[in-house]
Every structure is written in structure tokens, then in C-alpha cells.
Amino acid sequence: MNYAIGTSLGVVSHVTKTRRQLGFPGVVVCTDGTIIKIQAPKENEADYICRKGYYALNIQMTCDPRYQIIDLVAKWPGSVHDSRIFRESALCTYLEEGQIQGILLGDSGYGLKPYLMTPYLSAEAEATQKFNAVHCRTRQLSVL
Numbered sequence: 001m002n003y004a005i006g007t008s009l010g011v012v013s014h015v016t017k018t019r020r021q022l023g024f025p026g027v028v029v030c031t032d033g034t035i036i037k038i039q040a041p042k043e044n045e046a047d048y049i050c051r052k053g054y055y056a057l058n059i060q061m062t063c064d065p066r067y068q069i070i071d072l073v074a075k076w077p078g079s080v081h082d083s084r085i086f087r088e089s090a091l092c093t094y095l096e097e098g099q100i101q102g103i104l105l106g107d108s109g110y111g112l113k114p115y116l117m118t119p120y121l122s123a124e125a126e127a128t129q130k131f132n133a134v135h136c137r138t139r140q141l142s143v144l
Helices: 007-022 082-087 090-096 126-139
Strands: 027-037 056-063 069-077 103-105
Touching: 027 069, 027 082, 027 126, 056 082, 069 082, 069 090, 082 090, 103 126
Parallel strands: 027 103
Antiparallel strands: 027 056, 056 069
């Protein structure tokens, strides 16, 4: 199941303003993957075993600060990494081609790109700790 990028991208000015209030200007959307437990499939059973050891789908969801889902990819077996799902998504294509202006926030499961900001894996310096704190706060839907 694939849902293409929605028309809610027209709210970029509102999105940018909201993100600026949280301390991370230029961010227009946030994305993450989640594992959804399923029954064992009849084909390619081993592909669906996730890192937690059960059968699952790995679903990527992207939303804007208005809680609107603008991209949903729900077709990948649980063993597939978040970064691959993103790399092969319409969202990635739109960002690569410049059809979406702004920054996407993702967790450390995604690769750093000019349009995709991820947290520092090793945040020992005060500046990197502050960056990670703002990154985390901006990605959390509960504070929007």
C-alpha cells in the first residue's frame, strides 16, 4: 500500500513558522518507521521477521505539524531498514528533485542528506547535545 504525497504540502509557510517556534527553522515534515506485528505470511516468510524477532511490516509515515499524514508507505517486510524504505519512496524522489523545499527530520535510522537532518550519534559536546534536544523536540508530534 502506497499513499502518494498529499496536497498538504501547500501549508509550507505555516509548517515553517510552527517549526521555527520550536527552534528548528526550515523543517517542513518529519518521518519515521514503525513495526506492525502481522501473522506469518505464506510467501517469503523469513523476510517478514523484524529485528524484534516476530513477523511484521515496517511502515514509514510522514506528517506535517498539522498532524496530516502526507506520505505513507506500508508495503515493506519487517526486515527492511527504514533508510531503504525512505530511499525508495516518492517522498525521497520529491526531495531529491527539489519538488519539496525545506528540511525533513528523521531519526538516526535514516542517512544524513542536504534535505534530511538526523541526530548526532555521539553527542558529547554541548552544541551537539543542544542540537539533538531540539531535533528530538521538533520531531515529537505531542508538542506540536
